[in-house]
Amino acid sequence: MPMIRETIVTTISADDRLHMAPLGLIADGERWIVAPFRPSTTLDNLTAVPFAVANHVDDVRVFAGCLTGRRDWPSVPADQVPVPRLAIALAHMELAVDHVSDDAERPRFHCRVLGHRSHAPFAGFNRAQGAVIEAAILVSRLHFLPREKIERELEYLATAVEKTAGPAEQEAWGWLLAKVQAHFANPGQ
Numbered sequence: 001m002p003m004i005r006e007t008i009v010t011t012i013s014a015d016d017r018l019h020m021a022p023l024g025l026i027a028d029g030e031r032w033i034v035a036p037f038r039p040s041t042t043l044d045n046l047t048a049v050p051f052a053v054a055n056h057v058d059d060v061r062v063f064a065g066c067l068t069g070r071r072d073w074p075s076v077p078a079d080q081v082p083v084p085r086l087a088i089a090l091a092h093m094e095l096a097v098d099h100v101s102d103d104a105e106r107p108r109f110h111c112r113v114l115g116h117r118s119h120a121p122f123a124g125f126n127r128a129q130g131a132v133i134e135a136a137i138l139v140s141r142l143h144f145l146p147r148e149k150i151e152r153e154l155e156y157l158a159t160a161v162e163k164t165a166g167p168a169e170q171e172a173w174g175w176l177l178a179k180v181q182a183h184f185a186n187p188g189q
């Protein structure tokens, strides 16, 4: 299995509207593969404007926010691509789509790295950040995962949040739990 890095991918539409979404970038030698499921805005945007920015963030509220309707994170222009990067990114990579492997479910955009820049130091690992990212993945799959699996995994992840979270991780965790509760209160939504 190739290595995957969880990032916030920014893209723009043909009419220049910024979109951000958590996506796992798949390692492919010197390149990275962006693989958005159909249908998705990221897929539409990459098809229309074949550039992306991979934003490496340690504020996991961005991951949780994108999945809970909070996408208003400040952005600034990138260096070589028309797609903005997140202002709070610790580092970012500018990507140009080289070619696309089409697929009925999940096309793969093979990207060249045009540039990679650091903005702030990495402060070390925090278990609650990992737990929030895992919980965000569960939230992105609420519509098809069994309720029992979601509740069991959240219960396990909660320990890391209780023991190690700072205010940002607590806030992100709260947003995700509220979304899970709302989903089970009204699964059709």
Ligand SMILES: Cc1cc2nc3c(=O)[nH]c(=O)nc-3n(C[C@H](O)[C@H](O)[C@H](O)COP(=O)(O)O)c2cc1C
Binding pocket: 006, 007, 020, 021, 022, 023, 024, 025, 035, 036, 037, 038, 039, 040, 041, 042, 043, 063, 133, 136, 137, 140
């Ligand atoms: C850590 C993480 C990694 C994800 N990786 C992917 C991915 O590789 N491909 C994908 O289609 N969705 C992925 N998702 C789910 C998307 O972020 C989510 O469904 C998103 O809304 C994509 O659709 P959009 O482009 O329409 O916003 C991931 C979610 C999380 C939390």
